[in-house]
Amino acid sequence: MTMLSEKNPLNRTTSVAIKIDKVNKWYGTHHVLKDISLDILEGEIMVVCGPSGSGKSTLIRSLNHLEDYQDGVVSVFGQPLSRDRKSHDVIHNAMGMVFQNFNLFPHLTVLQNCTLGLTWLRKMSERDADKMAMQLLDRVGIAALASRYPGQLSGGQQQRVAISRSLAMEPKIMLFDEPTSALDPEMVKEVLDVMVDLSKTGMTMVCVTHEMEFARQVADRVVFMADGEIVEVGPPEQVLVNPEWDRTSEFLRHVL
Ligand code: ADP
Numbered sequence: 001m002t003m004l005s006e007k008n009p010l011n012r013t014t015s016v017a018i019k020i021d022k023v024n025k026w027y028g029t030h031h032v033l034k035d036i037s038l039d040i041l042e043g044e045i046m047v048v049c050g051p052s053g054s055g056k057s058t059l060i061r062s063l064n065h066l067e068d069y070q071d072g073v074v075s076v077f078g079q080p081l082s083r084d085r086k087s088h089d090v091i092h093n094a095m096g097m098v099f100q101n102f103n104l105f106p107h108l109t110v111l112q113n114c115t116l117g118l119t120w121l122r123k124m125s126e127r128d129a130d131k132m133a134m135q136l137l138d139r140v141g142i143a144a145l146a147s148r149y150p151g152q153l154s155g156g157q158q159q160r161v162a163i164s165r166s167l168a169m170e171p172k173i174m175l176f177d178e179p180t181s182a183l184d185p186e187m188v189k190e191v192l193d194v195m196v197d198l199s200k201t202g203m204t205m206v207c208v209t210h211e212m213e214f215a216r217q218v219a220d221r222v223v224f225m226a227d228g229e230i231v232e233v234g235p236p237e238q239v240l241v242n243p244e245w246d247r248t249s250e251f252l253r254h255v256l
């Protein structure tokens, strides 16, 4: 694994990891994604923020086809995604996702949660899978908890397991949907620290979060959504400090 290699800002590739091209989605008559277009570059850290109900989850879930949309195309590393086998393979090989509520298997240990994908999908031997998972758990500081069950862990620890489980599949892109918003405040930092570390490895990351300090620290660009639209996109110093839109400033007054 080469995940700990440092990101070299002078050697950033500019190829497109995810291309979102005029995506529209309706729930019944409710237009929840309105003509969304955005290129996310390889190695880019994109933070998505905006008020509740603005379409952030719908958008991020459209990137790996957890949500269908009626119109538009999402391409990952040049492959337009649809419901076919090839798209399925691209998504499973390239993309990992971390959810607000961890989504761990409660009847499996921490270690088993992390090795399941490796032994089942990747057909890795149990021994190799254990070894790889233990390295990842160690990296996020919870190797000592490997034989516990999720219910015996704090929220912050569970979320770190969920991140390790995703990383075990060696994704090139990680999607985070409000990974810290279900956590008690004292646990937010331990999860953000893991994400900050990850951001230094060259991983492409799309993070829905309201942690504006995280955005300031690691985001290459911040997207602000309102009402199903991208109303603002740009570097954090522009979007967070000097937003062009009233809706952005108003939102920022609430979260900062
Ligand atoms: P956010 O993540 O920004 O809070 P969502 O993407 O979850 O917003 O939701 C966008 C809009 O779509 C909201 O108005 C929400 O009520 C609506 N919505 C989300 N999921 C569904 C669904 N399964 N059925 C109908 N409407 C939905």
Ligand code: MG
Pocket: 056, 057, 058, 178
């Ligand atoms: Mg959401």
